[in-house]
Amino acid sequence: MDFVADADSLAVLLLASLGYEPRPRDTAMDRFSLLYTRAERTVPPVPYEVRLSTEIQRNPRYQTRRKALDEIVSRLKTGESVRPYLSTRAVRAAFQDTLLLTWGIHHLHLGSIDTVNKHGFVARKRGASDLLLLRIKDRTAYLIDIVSHDEPDLFDNPRLLEIVDRNWPELHFASELVTAEAFSPEQVKTLRSKRANFAIHVNGRAILPNAGVTASGVPIEVFGWYWAFHGELRNAEADVRRRFHEYFPQGIAPSRCMPAVQSVRLVDVEPDFFVLRHRETQHISYARRVAAQRDEGSA
Numbered sequence: 651m652d653f654v655a656d657a658d659s660l661a662v663l664l665l666a667s668l669g670y671e672p673r674p675r676d677t678a679m680d681r682f683s684l685l686y687t688r689a690e691r692t693v694p695p696v697p698y699e700v701r702l703s704t705e706i707q708r709n710p711r712y713q714t715r716r717k718a719l720d721e722i723v724s725r726l727k728t729g730e731s732v733r734p735y736l737s738t739r740a741v742r743a744a745f746q747d748t749l750l751l752t753w754g755i756h757h758l759h760l761g762s763i764d765t766v767n768k769h770g771f772v773a774r775k776r777g778a779s780d781l782l783l784l785r786i787k788d789r790t791a792y793l794i795d796i797v798s799h800d801e802p803d804l805f806d807n808p809r810l811l812e813i814v815d816r817n818w819p820e821l822h823f824a825s826e827l828v829t830a831e832a833f834s835p836e837q838v839k840t841l842r843s844k845r846a847n848f849a850i851h852v853n854g855r856a857i858l859p860n861a862g863v864t865a866s867g868v869p870i871e872v873f874g875w876y877w878a879f880h881g882e883l884r885n886a887e888a889d890v891r892r893r894f895h896e897y898f899p900q901g902i903a904p905s906r907c908m909p910a911v912q913s914v915r916l917v918d919v920e921p922d923f924f925v926l927r928h929r930e931t932q933h934i935s936y937a938r939r940v941a942a943q944r945d946e947g948s949a
Contacts, residue, residue, distance in 0.1 A: 653883040656916035670743035697729040698791040711796040718760040749805040803835035822857040830856035886937040897935040
């Protein structure tokens with residue numbers, strides 16, 4: 651029984667279904683990171699509270715793009731997928747969105763759902779559509795502004811951070827111990843190209859929009875989430891060993907307990923449960939995901 655290895659096997663299959671071509675040196679951490687960042691990039695379909703900046707409400711496009719905007723807001727509030735409004739590249743497993751990775755800002759295309767094409771995306775004029783910029787934090791969607799896709803230096807412009815910081819300063823980490831410069835869009839672009847993590851001076855203070863990324867473009871927070879997931883899996887293993895006959899009471903004699911335990915495999919991961927299958931009987935059981943559950947076997 652090795653739920654960590656089983657989870658990695660599931661990741662391999664899921665990435666293959668997304669068209670990902672594996673690299674020879676890919677590790678379990680790499681695969682977890684690809685799936686984690688894709689999930690974040692495509693906006694998890696859960697209900698969000700929606701907040702609007704002062705700037706977006708004053709923007710003339712707030713009215714001219716109201717139909718598509720209202721569709722998106724409704725989907726965010728009800729937990730319906732916003733995939734139709736994403737960039738077509740966002741759904742690719744290996745795509746890296748530098749605006750999201752470095753500043754935590756998503757962008758959605760403001761086309762109405764009645765224009766959706768055969769691939770499931772709303773119509774957008776290449777390089778010239780209007781975009782909704784937003785930030786997702788926990789269960790809240792912060793709508794920043796509506797801009798034209800052809801705006802110069804759009805994704806590198808610190809003006810976006812200024813809007814976020816004026817409306818929701820709590821989304822940024824700021825400390826008097828951190829120093830920073832007021833970088834131009836061109837300087838931001840250069841720093842990003844070098845995979846640099848940098849504080850930036852906006853609205854009179856030095857801020858860090860998020861925890862930063864590694865040189866390979868992996869968000870630093872992914873490492874914490876990976877090991878937390880790893881811990882959940884090991885906790886579930888320990889609980890199955892302790893209470894095997896409660897998970898799989900069907901037809902396994904106590905004398906065969908150890909071989910039976912070794913035949914348990916992780917076959918799916920749900921938001922609240924791990925789905926388990928006993929290989930010999932094919933019975934399914936569910937282990938609740940409790941990261942804090944104590945692994946008595948290691949005490």
